[in-house]
Amino acid sequence: MIESYYVPIEEVRFEEEIKQSRFISFVFPVNNADDFSQKLADIRKSWPNACHYCYAARFGAPDNDVLIKSSDDGEPAGSAGRPMLALLSGSQLGEVGTIVVRYYGGTKLGVGGLVRAYTAGVRQCLLDVPKREKQLRYPASLNCAYNELNDIDYLLNKFDAVIIDKQFGATIELTFEISLSQWPLLMAAVVSQFQGRLRLIALSPRLQ
The missing domain is CATH 3.30.230.30 (Impact, N-terminal domain)
Structure with a gap:
């Protein structure tokens, strides 16, 4: 594909x-x-x-x-x-x-x-x-604290991800779309910057 x-x-x-x-x-x-x-x-x-x-x-x-x-x-x-x-x-x-x-x-x-x-x-x-x-993008999500949102926005923008939904509660749940080539780069950057505190969830089999 x-x-x-x-x-x-x-x-x-x-x-x-x-x-x-x-x-x-x-x-x-x-x-x-x-x-x-x-x-x-x-x-x-x-x-x-x-x-x-x-x-x-x-x-x-x-x-x-x-x-x-x-x-x-x-x-x-x-x-x-x-x-x-x-x-x-x-x-x-x-x-x-x-x-x-x-x-x-x-x-x-x-x-x-x-x-x-x-x-x-x-x-x-x-x-x-x-x-x-046109890059094909696939959905994924993550939860972050309010004080982490700016850093997450920066990383999503850096790896050409597009935010499609934000839900505000005790934490912020972001749903976004990202290309297959950028997905592993984003995962590595999130792990490095947040030392494993945040978990990215693939919502498409293409990202798994």
Whole structure:
């Protein structure tokens, strides 16, 4: 299982005309089906009366072949959605979607021509889209005294952990997420600084 992957950080668009048909291609960040459906609805509204709105999306990591979808939207089977999805897979991006809007110009392109037309714009968008690296993080927790909180905050920040919950009682219970590579480094630092007084608890099998 991969521990990090790249994701797009903003939408890009590419437009071209092929044999009088107009193709408008979009690549954008998306991580769930509901957000993708909203994006598709927005594009349909912004670009009305097109003949086809073909699409592909990968909602998870690049190696996750479950959270994917594609559609030819009325074009011949296999001429749009699947080739577009293949480009997303080849890009090694995660949490990415693409939609291509086609305004028909009166000339049939054939299946091969459609594959080339639908993938050309997506390929250009994938070259242009800005991206960032995303580290996979896993949950863990610890309890500390109030006078230890500043030191714990410093260590969590040092090892790129993200606090997701704080519970205040007789002690403070912190729940946080951390990458697999940083977990043993954090454990060693906590043991060294607090001389075994604090115990980190892994809440994911990946950290155990």
